[in-house]
Amino acid sequence: MPLWKVYHPAGAYTAQDKKDLSERVTGLYASVPIPQFYVVFIFEEIAEDSCFVGGEPNNNFIRFRVDHIARTLPGPVIREWWVRSLDEIIAPFVKDRGYDWEISIDETPFDLWSLQGEIPPPFESVAEKRWVKENKASPYTPAEKLPVNLVLNPGIADR
Incomplete structure (x- = not known):
């Protein structure tokens, strides 16, 4: 912030x-x-x-x-x-x-x-992108801490 x-x-x-x-x-x-x-x-x-x-x-x-x-x-x-x-x-x-x-x-x-009891998600993660879109803090899963490019290309995480 x-x-x-x-x-x-x-x-x-x-x-x-x-x-x-x-x-x-x-x-x-x-x-x-x-x-x-x-x-x-x-x-x-x-x-x-x-x-x-x-x-x-x-x-x-x-x-x-x-x-x-x-x-x-x-x-x-x-x-x-x-x-x-x-x-x-x-x-x-x-x-x-x-x-x-x-x-x-x-x-x-x-x-x-923290915001509303949530630790902010990492920069450019799936959760942060959602926070940007929704313009509010909300709970997120561990998987949502990943960068968007890893989620879009799941095979990258296996390397």
Whole structure:
């Protein structure tokens, strides 16, 4: 799951802005693809004079704190590409509105996570493909942990 916590000045975003931003970011993650319900946004308003940058009040600052659990980003080239892609996606909500901002991404081990009591299935497995299609967590069998290509070509597993 990517969990996005957005710390922003009070009144910076309308309900529609929050919906639009979360939909844009969710669309990027869904293109991986991962189930859309993995993407969670929490918007937290910061009262005036409650944010300080470099020891000085900054009422024009937005902080995006992202926890990645469903996937990790392999290597510096992909990591840079991902951060730049996120900056581009959020630009209409920060840069284009004149805000200062930063994004940080933490990666949590995949095996220390569950949804509705289910351990998420492996990437590109039969179960994950079903979760993407149904857009919800549900129980799955051990066989559904296999990659789709093994199920489509069962003889591969015998090699």
